[in-house]
Each structure stands twice: as structure tokens, then as C-alpha cells.
Amino acid sequence: MNPLVLWFHKLGSPPYFYRFAGKWLPWLYALALICGAVGLYGALFTAPADYQQGDSFRIMYVHVPCAWMGLFAYLFMAANGFVGLVWRIKLSETLAMASAPVGAAFTFITLVTGSLWGKPTWGTWWTWDARLTSELVLLFLYFGVIGLYHAIEDRRQAARAAAFLALIGIVNLPIVHYSVIWWNTLHQAQTVSLVGPSKITPSMLWPLLTLAFATHVYFFASVLARSRVALLELESGKDWVRALLPATETPHD
Amino acid sequence: MTDFFAMHGYAAYVWPSYALFAVVLLADALAPVFARRHVMRDLARRVRRAASRKTP
Amino acid sequence: MKPGSTSAASFALLRRDLLLVWRRRGDALNPLLFAIIVVALFPFALGPEAAVLSRIAAGTIFVAVLLAMLLSLDALFRSDLEDGSLEQLVVSPHPLALLLGCKILVHWMTTALPLIVIAPLLAQLLQLPDKTLPVLLTALALATPLLSLIGAVCVALTVGMRRSGMLLTLLVLPLIVPALIFGAGACNAAQNGFAYSAPLLWLAAWLVLALILAPLAAAAALKISLT
Numbered sequence: 406m407n408p409l410v411l412w413f414h415k416l417g418s419p420p421y422f423y424r425f426a427g428k429w430l431p432w433l434y435a436l437a438l439i440c441g442a443v444g445l446y447g448a449l450f451t452a453p454a455d456y457q458q459g460d461s462f463r464i465m466y467v468h469v470p471c472a473w474m475g476l477f478a479y480l481f482m483a484a485n486g487f488v489g490l491v492w493r494i495k496l497s498e499t500l501a502m503a504s505a506p507v508g509a510a511f512t513f514i515t516l517v518t519g520s521l522w523g524k525p526t527w528g529t530w531w532t533w534d535a536r537l538t539s540e541l542v543l544l545f546l547y548f549g550v551i552g553l554y555h556a557i558e559d560r561r562q563a564a565r566a567a568a569f570l571a572l573i574g575i576v577n578l579p580i581v582h583y584s585v586i587w588w589n590t591l592h593q594a595q596t597v598s599l600v601g602p603s604k605i606t607p608s609m610l611w612p613l614l615t616l617a618f619a620t621h622v623y624f625f626a627s628v629l630a631r632s633r634v635a636l637l638e639l640e641s642g643k644d645w646v647r648a649l650l651p652a653t654e655t656p657h658d
Numbered sequence: 659m660t661d662f663f664a665m666h667g668y669a670a671y672v673w674p675s676y677a678l679f680a681v682v683l684l685a686d687a688l689a690p691v692f693a694r695r696h697v698m699r700d701l702a703r704r705v706r707r708a709a710s711r712k713t714p
Numbered sequence: 715m716k717p718g719s720t721s722a723a724s725f726a727l728l729r730r731d732l733l734l735v736w737r738r739r740g741d742a743l744n745p746l747l748f749a750i751i752v753v754a755l756f757p758f759a760l761g762p763e764a765a766v767l768s769r770i771a772a773g774t775i776f777v778a779v780l781l782a783m784l785l786s787l788d789a790l791f792r793s794d795l796e797d798g799s800l801e802q803l804v805v806s807p808h809p810l811a812l813l814l815g816c817k818i819l820v821h822w823m824t825t826a827l828p829l830i831v832i833a834p835l836l837a838q839l840l841q842l843p844d845k846t847l848p849v850l851l852t853a854l855a856l857a858t859p860l861l862s863l864i865g866a867v868c869v870a871l872t873v874g875m876r877r878s879g880m881l882l883t884l885l886v887l888p889l890i891v892p893a894l895i896f897g898a899g900a901c902n903a904a905q906n907g908f909a910y911s912a913p914l915l916w917l918a919a920w921l922v923l924a925l926i927l928a929p930l931a932a933a934a935a936l937k938i939s940l941t
Binding site: 543545548552556562565569577 | 867868871872875877885887888891895931934935939941
């Protein structure tokens with residue numbers, strides 16, 4: 406069998422994934438921390454102040470990566486949710502549910518830092534334009550998924566129901582992304598493009614990309630950490646989990 | 659230096675943003691640590707109870 | 715109609731549900747009362763000045779209707795779940811989506827239709843200009859089935875939960891916000907003399923989409939919740 410396919414199948418086994426994630430977790434956190442520090446240094450010190458917004462534009466370095474991560478986390482959650490619903494893979498269900506609170510956290514940071522940026526720039530803490538409204542709806546979708554997951558007793562059924570809800574809500578993602586193109590919004594249109602040149606000067610761009618990378622790495626670290634704990638809870642009856650308990654007494658039951 | 663801390667007048671907006679970023683992500687990073695402690699403590703309690711029930 | 719056929723089953727389900735609602739028609743009036751009370755509270759809170767009230771009239775009526783429908787949505791599957799007939803529906807040889815479509819139709823007929831009938835009364839309470847009323851009724855006629863359909867999917871996900879009250883609202887809210895924005899938006903546009911056909915057409919498009927997809931999604935969600 407193809408070694409990659411074999412590894413993929415092995416990864417679906419909870420004890421294997423637990424060990425795998427545990428091995429990589431410290432490295433991921435370290436990478437996120439280092440890249441984050443470098444990016445933050447660039448954001449606060451080396452990036453020149455914006456000629457219109459002055460130093461308030463530095464909020465962008467926190468606001469934009471979190472906004473990107475809020476959307477990415479939802480996509481990750483929905484994709485894993487889909488796999489979990491169709492193929493009933495326990496790990497996919499776990500990863501999907503683990504990414505919900507992280508995505509919600511990023512979306513929350515996006516909304517609040519956006520509000521803090523909007524006050525000096527637009528003169529208002531909040532406006533009901535398409536981008537802000539759809540981002541708020543995204544936060545409510547996250548809360549709905551998390552709430553539904555915690556309301557059902559059986560963890561696997563709960564994950565499936567919440568994953569189903571996440572898939573229904575995925576229609577909001579293109580709305581958030583294209584809101585600044587489809588509607589006349591107060592929020593500015595995009596300046597950074599995945600393909601083609603970006604409308605932002607390089608000295609301002611590199612801290613943004615560095616922080617975007619750092620938040621991605623952090624996201625995966627957080628999801629892996631939460632998934633490990635979720636697997637411990639899910640598999641608490643199994644031997645491999647019991648073996649992890651501090652060996653005070655070893656009853657065999 | 660003071661100019662940097664005052665962010666040329668925008669300090670009230672910039673520093674809370676960065677602080678929120680740090681605090682929320684720190685809380686998110688610590689959550690699995692506490693959750694794991696809770697789960698393992700629960701499990702240990704259950705194992706002890708099951709063991710004490712078996713030994714007459 | 716051949717007994718045992720799918721159409722016979724659907725009609726039987728429609729008849730049964732309508733009969734059940736009729737037997738408790740007092741309860742079925744609760745959403746109506748709720749909407750009237752909510753709407754009536756606004757003049758007390760904002761003052762009786764017609765100019766102020768007519769500005770917010772369409773949106774307020776929309777929100778009141780939405781909330782009233784959410785109240786009765788909770789009970790969509792409750793009694794069937796309690797006596798076991800919900801499971802019978804799921805394992806029956808007839809397409810579950812169609813059967814759920816019938817239940818959703820009954821919900822809309824017994825909750826939304828009365829609300830649309832009293833909408834002119836609500837409009838008068840909030841001094842809605844007469845020219846806006848037809849647009850309001852059209853927008854409600856398009857948005858309320860959307861709410862029943864989308865709400866049914868969310869209820870199917872939370873079926874059987876004892877303390878689901880606020881959770882259901884949390885689930886439905888993000889999904890129904892576009893219908894609210896466009897429905898109330900059409901009314902406000904008409905009130906201010908602007909073109910209002912675009913939002914109504916969007917509502918109609920989503921309604922057609924939801925008519926096909928929502929019963930299927932609700933059936934899938936029900937199967938997930940009942941396993």
C-alpha cells in the first residue's frame with residue numbers, strides 16, 4: 406500500500422493520532438510564537454505609519470490575520486464535518502468540533518479589533534454594512550455549532566449534528582468574502598491578492614504575511630491540542646487512555 | 659520612545675487591540691491544558707470507584 | 715387515491731396534523747397574540763408620533779412575525795416524538811422529505827397564515843402607510859415559508875432536547891437574517907418610493923431553493939438526531 410495512504414489510515418486511530426499530535430505540538434507552538442514575534446516586531450517597529458491613518462493602521466496586523474483565520478477555521482471545520490458525516494471517521498468529527506472554538510475566538514478578535522480600528526478611521530464603533538454584518542453572522546454560526554455540540558449527550562451524534570449545521574452555514578463564507586465587492590460598504594475592499602500583485606507596499610506587507618503564517622500555525626497547534634483532550638474523553642473506556650493515568654494503582658477491570 | 663507608546667495619539671485603540679489578541683489566544687492555548695486536567699481527574703476518580711466496588 | 719400510496723400517506727399526514735392543531739386551536743393562537751402584544755408595545759415605548767412609528771413599522775412587524783413563528787417552531791416535532799410517530803415517519807417506506815414537507819406546510823398554514831391575515835391590523839397599530847401594505851404582505855408571504863422551512867431543519871437537529879429553547883433561536887437566527895434584511899428592505903424601499911422588486915425576487919428565489927432543499931436537509935438532520 407502507498408505509504409502516504411497507510412499513514413493517513415494510521416492517523417485515524419485515536420492512540421496513534423494522540424501520540425503524533427503530542428510529538429508535533431511543542432514545535433508548532435514554538436514556530437507560531439517565533440513567527441508571531443517576528444511579525445509583531447515588523448508590525449510595530451519597522452512598518453512605516455500610514456499617511457492617512459497614522460499609527461492606527463497597525464491594528465490591521467492583528468485584525469486581518471484573525472479575519473483570515475476566522476474564515477479558514479470555518480472551512481476547516483466544515484470540510485472535516487463533511488468527511489465525518491459521510492465516512493463516519495471519528496477523527497474528522499473530533500477535528501471539526503475542536504476547530505469551532507478556535508475559529509470563534511479569531512472571529513471575536515476580528516470584530517473587536519475592527520471596532521477599535523473603525524472608531525478613529527470612520528468615526529463609529531460599529532456600522533451595519535455587509536462585511537461587518539456577515540462577520541457577526543459568522544460569529545453567531547460558530548456559537549450555534551458550539552452550542553449544539555454541547556447540548557447533545559452522545560458525543561459522536563452531537564458532532565454529526567453540529568457538523569451538519571456547520572455545512573448549512575457555509576453559505577455565509579462567500580458572503581463574508583465578497584461582501585466588499587457585491588455591496589457598497591464602509592469597510593474597504595481587499596488590497597492583498599493571492600494571485601497577482603497586491604496593492605500594498607512590501608515594507609507593510611511582510612509583517613502581515615508573517616503574522617498570517619503564524620496564526621495559521623497556531624490554529625493547527627490549538628486544534629491538535631483540543632483534539633487530543635477530546636479523544637481522551639471520547640475513548641476514556643479504552644486501555645490506552647487508562648494507561649495514561651498516573652500509576653498509583655493499576656486495577657484491571 | 660514616548661511617541662511609540664502613544665502611537666502618535668492612537669494608543670487607546672492600538673494597544674487594547676494587541677492586548678486582546680494576546681489575551682484571547684493565550685486563553686485559547688490554556689483551555690486544553692485545563693480541560694485535560696479535568697478529564698484525567700474525572701477518569702482517575704471513576705477508576706478508583708470501580709476498583710473499590712470490586713474489592714469487597 | 716390508492717391506500718398505502720405516497721400521496722395517500724401525505725394527505726393523511728396533512729389531515730392528521732391539521733386536525734391535531736384544530737383540537738388545540740387555543741394554543742395555536744398563542745403566536746398571534748404574541749405578535750400583537752409585541753407590536754402594541756412599541757407605541758408605548760417610542761411615543762405615539764406617527765412619523766416615528768411609520769418609519770419602523772415594516773421592520774418591527776417583520777421581527778414580531780419572526781419571533782412568533784420561532785415560538786411555535788419548537789413544537790413542530792415534539793408531540794410526534796413523544797408518542798413515537800416521528801420514528802414511524804422516519805422508517806416508513808414513503809420519502810421522509812415529502813412527509814416533513816407536509817408537516818412544514820401545516821406549520822406555515824397554522825402559524826404564518828393567521829399572522830399574514832392580521833398583518834393589516836399590525837400595520838395600523840404602527841401607522842404603516844397604506845401604499846406599503848401590499849409590499850409588506852407579499853414580503854411576509856415569501857419570507858414566512860422560508861422561516862418555516864429553515865426552522866424545520868434546525869428543529870430537526872435539536873429534536874428531543876429538553877432544554878433547547880434558546881439554542882433553537884441561536885441556530886435559526888444567522889440563517890434567517892438575509893430573509894429579514896431583504897423582506898424588511900423591500901418594504902422600506904417601497905415606503906420611500908424606491909424600486910422594491912429586486913429584494914422580493916431574491917426572496918422568491920431563495921424560497922424556491924428552500925422548498926426543494928430544506929425538506930431534504932430536515933430529513934437528513936432528523937436521521938442524524940434520531941440515531
